[in-house]
Amino acid sequence: MNSIPSTPHDIRLVVLDMAGTTVADGGLVERAFAAAAAELGVEPGSEDHAHKLDYVRATMGESKISVFRHLFGEESRAQRANAAFEKAYGELVDGGLVAEVPGARAAIEELRADGRTVVLTTGFARVTQDAILAALGWRDLVPLTLCPADAGGRGRPYPDMVLAAFLRTGAADGVRQTAVAGDTSYDMLSGARAGAGVVAGVLTGAHDGEALRTAGATHVLGSVTELPALLRGSDQA
Structure with missing residues (x-):
C-alpha cells in the first residue's frame, strides 16, 4: 500500500465502483x-x-x-x-454467479459507521446494476447508486458520476473531500479528473498496480477492505 498523503483531506464522500471492486463477477x-x-x-x-x-x-x-x-x-x-x-x-x-468481494459489505458499513457517505457506481445500465444489488441484498446498503444514465449519459473515464455523487448527496464541502475507489484505469481517471482527494486503486479486478498508478491512483490497495483504515489515517494527516 502507498503511504498516506501528508495533506489532510477529511474525506466525507466515498464513491465506489461495483464489479471488480466491491462485487466479484468471475469474468x-x-x-x-x-x-x-x-x-x-x-x-x-x-x-x-x-x-x-x-x-x-x-x-x-x-x-x-x-x-x-x-x-x-x-x-x-x-x-x-x-x-x-x-x-x-x-x-x-x-443464476447466482455474482458475490461480494470478500469483506466488501463490511467495509462499506465501516465507512458509513465512520460518518462517511458511500455511493456505488457502475458502467452497466440501471437494469443490470439493480439486478446485481438485488442479488447481493444490497438495495438498502447505501443511500445512492449511480449508472452512466443517472449522470447525463457519460460514464468513465469522464468525471460525471463522481461529480453527480458529490452534487446529489451534498456530503462534502468540496470535491477534495471525496474518495474514489475502483479496479480499473478508467476508475482512476474518473476520480482524478473530478478532483477527488483520494483516488484508490484496488487489485481485486481488471488492472494491475502499474496501470492504476499511471492512470492517477494516489494509493493502490489489496482490496476495498483496506479503505476504511486508509481514510482514517488521511483524516489524521
Whole structure:
C-alpha cells in the first residue's frame, strides 16, 4: 500500500465502483460480451472477435454502450450489442454467479459507521446494476447508486458520476473531500479528473498496480477492505 498523503483531506464522500471492486463477477463481462458479439455476427475464435475482446478488457470500467459504439460504430448495431450484453449479464447474475468481494459489505458499513457517505457506481445500465444489488441484498446498503444514465449519459473515464455523487448527496464541502475507489484505469481517471482527494486503486479486478498508478491512483490497495483504515489515517494527516 502507498503511504498516506501528508495533506489532510477529511474525506466525507466515498464513491465506489461495483464489479471488480466491491462485487466479484468471475469474468461475467467476457461471457456476456460473447453473447453480444454473437448477436452482431462476430465469429467466435476469429481475429475480429479477439480484437474486440481485447478492447473490452482494456476499457473495463467504461460505460458499456460507449464500448459498443466504438466496436460496432452504427448506433443501431451498438444498441443491439448493448441490449444483448445486458440481457446475458443479467441472466448470469440471476443464476447466482455474482458475490461480494470478500469483506466488501463490511467495509462499506465501516465507512458509513465512520460518518462517511458511500455511493456505488457502475458502467452497466440501471437494469443490470439493480439486478446485481438485488442479488447481493444490497438495495438498502447505501443511500445512492449511480449508472452512466443517472449522470447525463457519460460514464468513465469522464468525471460525471463522481461529480453527480458529490452534487446529489451534498456530503462534502468540496470535491477534495471525496474518495474514489475502483479496479480499473478508467476508475482512476474518473476520480482524478473530478478532483477527488483520494483516488484508490484496488487489485481485486481488471488492472494491475502499474496501470492504476499511471492512470492517477494516489494509493493502490489489496482490496476495498483496506479503505476504511486508509481514510482514517488521511483524516489524521
